[in-house]
Amino acid sequence: MICEQTKTAGIHLYTSFICTDCESIMIKTDTSDPQYRYYVEKLRKVTKPGIYS
Numbered sequence: 001m002i003c004e005q006t007k008t009a010g011i012h013l014y015t016s017f018i019c020t021d022c023e024s025i026m027i028k029t030d031t032s033d034p035q036y037r038y039y040v041e042k043l044r045k046v047t048k049p050g051i052y053s
């Protein structure tokens, strides 16, 4: 979902899937890092499907 690669290892979040690589990156990434915000934005779309304004 986040890296848009198909992997077998990871966690299912609602209807989407986060691989272990993305999960570990998110955990390691500092909250002030711009990349963290990128992941958060991705997750927002995952957890709130259909909410676009």
Ligand SMILES: [Zn+2]
Binding pocket: 001, 002, 003, 004, 005, 018, 019, 020, 021, 022, 023
């Ligand atoms: Zn991934």
